[in-house]
Amino acid sequence: xxxxxxxxxxxxxxxxxxxxxxxxxxxxAASPNTxxxxxxxxxxxxxxxxxxxxxxxANSPSFEDKAVLEFFETSGRNLxxxxxxxxxxxxxxxxxxxxxxxxxxxxxxxxxAQEKLIKASGVPYTIVxxxxxxxxLSGIAQSGTVGDTVHLSPAYVQPIASDDVADAMADVTLAxxxxxxxxxxxxxxxxxxxxxxxxxxxxxxxxxxEPDPEARYFGARLEDGSxxxxxxxxxxxxxxxxxxxxxxxx
Numbered sequence: 693x694x695x696x697x698x699x700x701x702x703x704x705x706x707x708x709x710x711x712x713x714x715x716x717x718x719x720x721a722a723s724p725n726t727x728x729x730x731x732x733x734x735x736x737x738x739x740x741x742x743x744x745x746x747x748x749x750a751n752s753p754s755f756e757d758k759a760v761l762e763f764f765e766t767s768g769r770n771l772x773x774x775x776x777x778x779x780x781x782x783x784x785x786x787x788x789x790x791x792x793x794x795x796x797x798x799x800x801x802x803x804x805a806q807e808k809l810i811k812a813s814g815v816p817y818t819i820v821x822x823x824x825x826x827x828x829l830s831g832i833a834q835s836g837t838v839g840d841t842v843h844l845s846p847a848y849v850q851p852i853a854s855d856d857v858a859d860a861m862a863d864v865t866l867a868x869x870x871x872x873x874x875x876x877x878x879x880x881x882x883x884x885x886x887x888x889x890x891x892x893x894x895x896x897x898x899x900x901x902e903p904d905p906e907a908r909y910f911g912a913r914l915e916d917g918s919x920x921x922x923x924x925x926x927x928x929x930x931x932x933x934x935x936x937x938x939x940x941x942x
Contacts, residue, residue: 757798856928
């Protein structure tokens with residue numbers, strides 16, 4: 693089966709490409725640096741010729757409100773025009789658990805716009821909502837840092853390792869479209885501030901983490917249920933301790 697993975701050279705994309713290639717499928721890792729650009733449309737028609745499944749793992753290069761919305765809307769429109777022309781049978785997109793609950797955030801407004809385009813496209817689809825990746829803990833810490841203190845919400849998170857995300861995306865790619873949203877999540881729940889404090893301490897980082905209920909997460913205020921899944925998610929197998937022991941310092 694021919695599969696095109698948009699964003700196929702990124703963190704999740706490269707791991708998903710590897711898994712599907714090892715199972716004998718023809719997998720195209722599509723990104724601007726491989727000559728496929730969903731914003732300009734460059735290379736899309738050629739890449740999608742004869743393709744059965746498209747997996748969209750691309751992310752906006754800018755998190756500025758207007759830029760995010762333009763990225764997801766332009767990319768989505770170009771993708772679906774090319775997919776319809778090529779006769780693609782299944783469109784899969786990776787999105788975020790809590791997208792619909794976090795509409796204060798311009799980033800999540802962009803993701804919701806992406807999901808609406810998918811549902812209206814007429815192409816059979818599966819949307820995968822994932823909780824936050826463990827690999828992004830460093831960036832979350834940085835986003836809340838002022839001086840030597842990190843201000844973060846004490847809301848719950850349910851982080852998932854990128855290897856578990858890639859496993860799930862590979863399985864969904866080889867399954868039939870469900871024309872609905874499914875959720876994946878990590879096996880453990882933590883308070884966000886406590887998890888980041890634990891991570892920084894293990895990394896030998898002296899920054900102090902302060903719980904702050906008003907601290908924003910990509911522009912949105914968090915509640916305890918904002919970033920966790922109670923929607924019968926597929927749970928990852930890798931715990932925080934296992935991930936840290938094998939991957940955190942890479």
